[in-house]
Amino acid sequence: MLTKDKVLEALSQVIEPDLRKDLVSLGMIENLVIEGKQVKFTIVLTTPACPLKDLMANACVNAVTKLVDPGAEVQINFTSRVNTVRQNSDVLKGVKNIIAVASGKGGVGKSTVAANLALSLAEEGAKVGLLDADIYGPSVPTLFGISSAPEMKEIDGHNLMIPLEKNGIRLLSIGFMMKADQAIVWRGPMISSAIRQFMNDVAWGSLDYLIIDLPPGTGDIHLTLAQQFPITGALIVTTPQELALADARKAVTMFRMQGVAVPLIGVVENMSYFSPEDQEGKRYYLFGKGGGEKLSMETGMPLLGEIPFIEAVRAAGDEGINALGQNKVYTEAFAKFAGNVARQIAVKNAGVSSRLK
Ligand SMILES: Nc1ncnc2c1ncn2[C@@H]1O[C@H](COP(=O)(O)OP(=O)(O)OP(=O)(O)O)[C@@H](O)[C@H]1O
Ligand SMILES: [Mg+2]
Incomplete structure (x- = not known):
């Protein structure tokens, strides 16, 4: 019965x-x-x-x-129902999880990973925001092909910036407010105050994931975010070669420092291998092999993805179009990585130790 x-x-x-x-x-x-x-x-x-x-x-x-x-x-x-450990917090009240994407070394693909992670999670049905915290070298305007400025609106007595929306993601970048060739020449305190405004004075609304694209290195922006905002966890992006690993280790050390203590979600190896469109299945290990795995072993963080280098992804980034779906090898590797990130956050929030290695 x-x-x-x-x-x-x-x-x-x-x-x-x-x-x-x-x-x-x-x-x-x-x-x-x-x-x-x-x-x-x-x-x-x-x-x-x-x-x-x-x-x-x-x-x-x-x-x-x-x-x-x-x-x-x-x-x-x-x-x-995306889980969260954030409750009764006045800061970014509607945001369930804040994920920082960092690397140490520049040019390893943080912005591309952050943007495509946002797209991937949104495509699965999550409510996602992406904050470009790279004040000196914002990438989100180019990656999403946006050149308009966000509007201001008075909400509950506060004057708030309204994020722009594209592909179902709420986006904010200082680049939306600047001319393409304009440079920011600010001292540390101004940078910190700009970052605080981007977090606090924005109508982010309710979000399952707010992804933050960090600049390279370990500077004021990282410290402001880490010390003043409840970051759910940081993702470390590296490429396979030793030069990138050395800088990634520094980023790990910073996030683990006393007074910073941002949990680490895991490592993602970008540009793991080059896979030409006309040679299906062929892999060229241009930057060496196994760097992400090595970092994962050394630091105890799980390796959440190995993302290939694909020409169409670079082109999509430059043209401001969605890179997902442009290339099967990339899209599959990326979906697996994004799933692992979401899974890892759910596990952390539930207070269970991870099974991902
Ligand atoms: N998997 C990939 N396949 C092809 N091109 C990629 C891939 N990842 C990143 N790129 C390209 O590499 C370049 C650098 O990427 P990106 O700007 O994302 O790096 P970054 O770490 O954010 O750099 P920065 O440190 O300057 O902020 C871009 O042209 C981007 O399109
Ligand atoms: Mg970047």
């Missing part, structure tokens, strides 16, 4: 692989309806970009058909 109790009992045998508890006690099963042989329910994921959702769905179907009724027709819908 198919009853709600029996179905729930069966589903309580299905374990969420990352959170290591069963779906029923995690409150992940909702809207259970039984009509004849039809069993319908919704799985509430901790992130829409959950790479484990098919695995969990299969396990649920198996549990119901094996433990309750072999003739059951199981229909599963998915929804998500």
Whole structure:
């Protein structure tokens, strides 16, 4: 007999692989309806970009058909409630997770990774914002092909900047307020104050993820953000070669410093190999091999992705068009990485230790 109790009992045998508890006690099963042989329910994921959702769905179907009724027709819908450890905070109230993208070395692809991570998470259905915190060398205007300035609006007595929107992402960059060839020549305190305004005086609204594209190095901008804002975690971007690793190690040290203490989400190796469009499957290791893995081993951070160097991605960045979907190898590697990031954050927020290495 198919009853709600029996179905729930069966589903309580299905374990969420990352959170290591069963779906029923995690409150992940909702809207259970039984009509004849039809069993319908919704799985509430901790992130829409959950790479484990098919695995969990299969396990649920198996549990119901094996433990309750072999003739059951199981229909599963998915929804998500991105988890957060931020509560009752006055700062960026509606923002569930703040992710900083850093590297140490310049030019390794932070901005490209930050932009495509934002796109990838938004495509999965998450509410995403992207703040270009590289005041000296903003990249978001070029990457998204935007040259208009954001508007100001009075909201609840505060004069706030309204982020621009493209591809479903809320975007803000100092580059939106400058001419393309204009340079910023500011001292440290002005930079810190600009960063604070970009975080506090902006109508970010409710966001699952606010991604921050940091400048290279370990300077005022990093310290202001790390010390004054509750960063959920930092992602470290490196390329495979030793020169980039050396700088990435410095970034790791900074985030781990006393008084900074920003949790590290993991490392992503960008430009891992060059894969020409006309030689499918061929990989050229232009910058060496295994740098990301080495950094991961040394620091104990998981390696969340190895992203190929693809000509079409460089071109898309220069032309301000969406790089995802331009090239299969890149898009697949990137989707895997973005899924790992979302998963890693969900695990951190749940207070469980990570299984990703
Ligand atoms: N995986 C990739 N495939 C092809 N080109 C890439 C890839 N990643 C980044 N690039 C290109 O490399 C250049 C540098 O990337 P990007 O601006 O993202 O680096 P960055 O680390 O943000 O640099 P900076 O330190 O100056 O802020 C850009 O032209 C970008 O289009
Ligand atoms: Mg950059």
